[in-house]
Amino acid sequence: MITIRPARDGDLDGFLTLAAQVEHWFGPMVEEPGFHxxxxAHIRTGAALIAEATEPVAPSAEAPGPVGGLLFGADPPTYHVHWLVTAAHCRGAGVGRRLMAEAMLRYVSGPGTVEVVTFGPDHPGAVESGARAFYEKLGFAPGEPTDPGPEGGSRQIYRLDVPDPVRPV
Structure with a gap:
């Protein structure tokens, strides 16, 4: 079973465990004080969510623990997904969708726009991670290119127009 809850003090290690799985796409995070x-800061301000498995998610899965994390920001009417990661063994199992649904309910009052910066179409992680397809399935539309990531890969802004009232994704 997977639960989504606000992150709290003591959850940093869970976020770092998740970050270690995606550093090859995003660049260094685990050893970066700025990421910590x-x-x-997101935990302190209540703008971080964590997905936790209370039992193994798959027969070959690791022990229960963090399987997803999300950092969110709001400057209404614009909202930002700052970071969203799902554990490798849980990708495609609905964890990211549940994190986004909870974020939309908690943080977005609408009307407005939710933005996320994800991989550009030529980035190796664009297909391998499934990030672009994930956001498109949630109704996000590709926007303009933006600055490259710290590893040098291309990035693109995706946007979701949010009506009032907000509906779960």
Missing amino acids: RAVE
Whole structure:
């Protein structure tokens, strides 16, 4: 079973475990003090969610624990998914969708726009991670290119127009 809850003090290690699985796409995070500060700030302000497995998700899955994390920001009418990661063994199992649904309910009052920066179409992680297809399935539309990521890969903004009232994704 997977539960989504607000992150709390003590969850930094869970976020770092998840970050370690995607550093090859996003660049260094686990050893970066700036990433630690960003996660801690989001936790402190109540803008971080964590998905936890209370039992193994698949027969070959690791022990229960963090299987997804999300950092969110709001400057209404614009909202930002700052970071969203699902554990490798849980991708495609609905964890990311549940994190986004909870974020939309908690943080978005609408009308407005939710933005996320994800991989550009030529980035190796664009297909392998499934991020672009994930956001498109949630109704996000590709926007303009933006600055490359810290590893040098291309990035693109995706947007979701949100009516009032907000409906779960």
